[in-house]
Structures are given as C-alpha cells and as structure tokens.
Amino acid sequence: SDKPGRTILASSISKTYVEEITKKIESMRNIRPNGPLLVGFLANNDPAAEMYANWTGKTCESMGFRYELRRIEEKDFLEEAIIDANRDTSVDGIMVYFPVFGNAQDQYLQQVVSREKDVEGLNHVYYQNMYHNIRYLDNDKQLKSILPCTPLAVVKILEFLKVYNNLLPEGNRLYGKKCVVVNRSEIVGRPLAALLANDGAIVYSVDINNIQKFTRGEGLKFSKHQVEDLGNYSDDLLRECCADSDVIVTGVPSPDYRFPTDYIRDGAVCINFSSHKNFDDSVKSKASLYVPSTGKVTISMLLRNMLRLVENRQKLNQL
Ligand code: NAD
Known part of the structure; x- marks a missing residue:
C-alpha cells in the first residue's frame, strides 16, 4: 500500500491532557x-x-x-x-x-x-534550568520548573507516539534515538533540541546556516547536552543526518518550504510544528507516524x- 503508517492529529493527542x-x-x-x-x-x-x-x-x-x-x-x-x-x-x-x-x-x-x-515558560530561570537539565526550582525538589510550551508539546507528542521508551530510566528515555530538528529559534528549535538531547537522544539541529549535533556524549556520560558544529547547511549534510534518524521535526516559517520526502528513512516519525505545512503529502508513504501540526497540544x-x-x-x- 502507499500508506504504510498513520497520521495522528494533535487533537487526539491532547485529549489525555485535556482530561487531566x-x-x-x-x-x-x-x-x-x-x-x-x-x-x-x-x-x-x-x-x-x-x-x-x-x-x-x-x-x-x-x-x-x-x-x-x-x-x-x-x-x-x-x-x-x-x-x-x-x-x-x-x-x-x-x-x-x-x-x-x-x-x-x-x-x-x-x-x-x-x-x-x-505560563509560557519563557522566564530566564526556566530556560537556564532547561538547558542545564535541572528539573526543580528548589533544593527539596518540591517545585517543578516550567518548560516552554511548544518544545514541551513536541516532547509530549513523542511520548504519546511511544518514541520515548518508558522501560528506560526517566531522563534517558530517548537513549539510542536519533532526531532531526529543522529550526533553531530561541523560542522552539534550540530548546527542543536541548530537551531531546537531555533525554538521551542524538539530535541534529538544523537551521538555515548550519547543522549542529546535540548529545549527552558517549554512553550518556554528561548530565546535560553538549553542542558540536557539523558544518554549514547543505542538502547533502541534511540528507546524511536523516539517513538513520528515527524522528524528523520541522518548524520552518515559510509557505513554500517542503522537507524533501526522499531524505526520510522508511518508518521515521515526522512532526511539523510550523504554522505552515512543511511536509508534502508524500510524507505518508515514508513516515510510520505523521503529526501535521502541534498547536492543540501546545x-x-x-x-x-x-x-x-x-x-x-x-x-x-x-x-
Ligand atoms: P523563527 O523565524 O524564529 O525561526 C525559524 C527557524 O527555521 C530558524 O532557525 C531558521 O534558520 C530555520 N529555517 C528557516 N528556513 C529554513 C530552511 N530552509 N532550512 C533549514 N532551516 C530553516 O520562527 P519560530 O518562532 O521558531 O517559528 C517557526 C514556526 O513555528 C512558525 O510557523 C510559527 O508559527 C510556528 N510556531 C508554532 C508553535 C506551535 O505551538 N505550533 C509555537 C511557536 C511557533
């Protein structure tokens, strides 16, 4: 069949949170x-x-x-x-x-x-805690830190889609996963790459200028993510990063942009948080799970x- 996977709408993902x-x-x-x-x-x-x-x-x-x-x-x-x-x-x-x-x-x-x-989690203290993988505001761990809404929504979507493996210890549940994030704004893309890497993933953070790799190092030896420059943006470098990536997240704020479907590996999970459609419909022939927008979860x-x-x-x- 031409559609091996499924499209999952943000409205159905948000249901459990609405109830909670x-x-x-x-x-x-x-x-x-x-x-x-x-x-x-x-x-x-x-x-x-x-x-x-x-x-x-x-x-x-x-x-x-x-x-x-x-x-x-x-x-x-x-x-x-x-x-x-x-x-x-x-x-x-x-x-x-x-x-x-x-x-x-x-x-x-x-x-x-x-x-x-x-409520949006944009205060500097929350940002710094997030980047440093600190989850509480106080030493007694009574007051949970707040995370920025859109990056948090993508994390919750990945949990819903079971990309997070809850057999792994909390904080390492993306261990072994590779993710591409196309957007490195301070509001969404960079915090998202950091959150995913802090949870154990290897993250390729892509913007219009270059591609960076966010990881917690070999064997997750670091307690928070490190950033490495992989080089200037090029289609070839992006294709290489996508070849073995489990997850592709897009957030390009342009009506004309389309993520190249042929870069997506068979069975990858694809999520778009841009208000514009960043994936062509042909994404459905490649993705296992495709989430076309995230606003309702946000x-x-x-x-x-x-x-x-x-x-x-x-x-x-x-x-
Ligand atoms: P922004 O303009 O601050 O950042 C855009 C990012 O995309 C930059 O890192 C830029 O380098 C990168 N980019 C642009 N074109 C690219 C290309 N061709 N290849 C690779 N990278 C490219 O925008 P933003 O504030 O991060 O918002 C992005 C989109 O997300 C907008 O459509 C916005 O409406 C949407 N958004 C959605 C939510 C939500 O909850 N769904 C929340 C905030 C923003």
Missing part, C-alpha cells in the same frame, strides 16, 4: 471556585495574534479556566500593565502576544512577566503549566 487538566481544575475549586485566571496582553494589530488570542480564550473557558484579554492601545504602557498583573493576586497566569515592538525590547518585556505567572501544555504555577505558589505559601 479538567480534573485538576475540579480539585482546585476550594482555592479557585471560578477557575484560575489567565490574562493575555495584546498590544499589536496583528490579526493572527488576535485570532490566536481568541482561540486561547475559547480553549481556556471550555476547560474551566477564566481568560481575560487586555488590549493595550499604546505599546509604551504594556510594561506597566504587566507589572500590575504581576502584583494582582487574582491573576494566576500571564501571556503576551508577540511581536510587540519586533526587536530586543520584546525579550525585555517577556522577562518583565513574573516568573510565578509565566495550548494544553500552556494550561498545564498554568496549573503547575498555581500549585507552586500554593506550596510556597505553605512553606
């Missing part, structure tokens, strides 16, 4: 009778951001959260508005729809969001992060 989250919200009724409150800040006129904001709102409300979209007409007032929400004890989670200024000021604004309310991770933040704050108040 809905249950947890019920168990929080004593402290949050109307559900935890997520505040989204929209300070641009980007219709895509507006759509994403509306979708976040609907998803939140369908799962028992409260969602408030705060529109900021004057960009220069956004920082104060975030600080107000940081201080407001009725606000449980905060997210900002970027780009706002479209330059480094956006990274500054992201860090203005209080670490305790950063939003589940956002809400899961939010519940973790509420729990962490609850534990902190008890200490």
Whole structure:
C-alpha cells in the first residue's frame, strides 16, 4: 500500500491532557471556585495574534479556566500593565502576544512577566534550568520548573507516539534515538533540541546556516547536552543526518518550504510544528507516524503549566 503508517492529529493527542487538566481544575475549586485566571496582553494589530488570542480564550473557558484579554492601545504602557498583573493576586497566569515592538525590547518585556505567572515558560530561570537539565526550582525538589510550551508539546507528542521508551530510566528515555530538528529559534528549535538531547537522544539541529549535533556524549556520560558544529547547511549534510534518524521535526516559517520526502528513512516519525505545512503529502508513504501540526497540544501544555504555577505558589505559601 502507499500508506504504510498513520497520521495522528494533535487533537487526539491532547485529549489525555485535556482530561487531566479538567480534573485538576475540579480539585482546585476550594482555592479557585471560578477557575484560575489567565490574562493575555495584546498590544499589536496583528490579526493572527488576535485570532490566536481568541482561540486561547475559547480553549481556556471550555476547560474551566477564566481568560481575560487586555488590549493595550499604546505599546509604551504594556510594561506597566504587566507589572500590575504581576502584583494582582487574582491573576494566576500571564501571556503576551508577540511581536510587540519586533526587536530586543520584546525579550525585555517577556522577562518583565513574573516568573510565578509565566505560563509560557519563557522566564530566564526556566530556560537556564532547561538547558542545564535541572528539573526543580528548589533544593527539596518540591517545585517543578516550567518548560516552554511548544518544545514541551513536541516532547509530549513523542511520548504519546511511544518514541520515548518508558522501560528506560526517566531522563534517558530517548537513549539510542536519533532526531532531526529543522529550526533553531530561541523560542522552539534550540530548546527542543536541548530537551531531546537531555533525554538521551542524538539530535541534529538544523537551521538555515548550519547543522549542529546535540548529545549527552558517549554512553550518556554528561548530565546535560553538549553542542558540536557539523558544518554549514547543505542538502547533502541534511540528507546524511536523516539517513538513520528515527524522528524528523520541522518548524520552518515559510509557505513554500517542503522537507524533501526522499531524505526520510522508511518508518521515521515526522512532526511539523510550523504554522505552515512543511511536509508534502508524500510524507505518508515514508513516515510510520505523521503529526501535521502541534498547536492543540501546545495550548494544553500552556494550561498545564498554568496549573503547575498555581500549585507552586500554593506550596510556597505553605512553606
Ligand atoms: P523563527 O523565524 O524564529 O525561526 C525559524 C527557524 O527555521 C530558524 O532557525 C531558521 O534558520 C530555520 N529555517 C528557516 N528556513 C529554513 C530552511 N530552509 N532550512 C533549514 N532551516 C530553516 O520562527 P519560530 O518562532 O521558531 O517559528 C517557526 C514556526 O513555528 C512558525 O510557523 C510559527 O508559527 C510556528 N510556531 C508554532 C508553535 C506551535 O505551538 N505550533 C509555537 C511557536 C511557533
């Protein structure tokens, strides 16, 4: 047959998380009778951001959260508005729809969001913990660190697809697996490559300029990933990396890009997180499991992060 494998949709992967989250919200009724409150800040006129904001709102409300979209007409007032929400004890989670200024000021604004309310997991402390493979915020290992939503969503998808082998010790469950990640942005691709390598995989991290290898070394001797430059980007080098790769993840933000189907080894798992379709339909003739988009899992991770933040704050108040 021309389709040896299966296409798996993000909506079916997110189901288990939606159930888990809905249950947890019920168990929080004593402290949050109307559900935890997520505040989204929209300070641009980007219709895509507006759509994403509306979708976040609907998803939140369908799962028992409260969602408030705060529109900021004057960009220069956004920082104060975030600080107000940081201080407001009725606000449980905060997210900002970027780009706002479209330059480094956006990274500054992201860090203005209080670490305790950063549902997207973009605070520097969370990033550094992730890169250093540190999973807790405290020495007593009571407070779990937060992971950035989209990389975390790809990890959860790989768990669902059983690429993670749960017979292996936690933290090594990708031992023996090789993955290609086409995207090395600071928001998704680089953290994703690090997460997969920290879990034991050999990861080829591909961007428009070059290809790097992220690993924990021979026999997973290091406790966190190391990075090695393999050379400038070329189709030949990419093809070589793909030849024995078990997983191919794409995130190229371009409508014209298509990952070459003939580079995919028979039976590889293929996942696209770009908002554009990065795989041609012929991927189905090669992939064992193909996940065409990840957004629904990402939003589940956002809400899961939010519940973790509420729990962490609850534990902190008890200490
Ligand atoms: P970005 O522009 O910051 O990064 C793009 C990356 O892709 C860069 O590393 C670039 O070098 C690489 N790249 C571009 N063209 C390439 C090519 N031809 N070959 C190899 N590498 C190439 O974008 P981003 O913020 O990482 O977002 C990427 C995509 O992911 C967008 O479509 C965005 O909408 C989507 N996204 C999805 C989610 C989700 O939850 N599904 C979350 C965030 C972003």
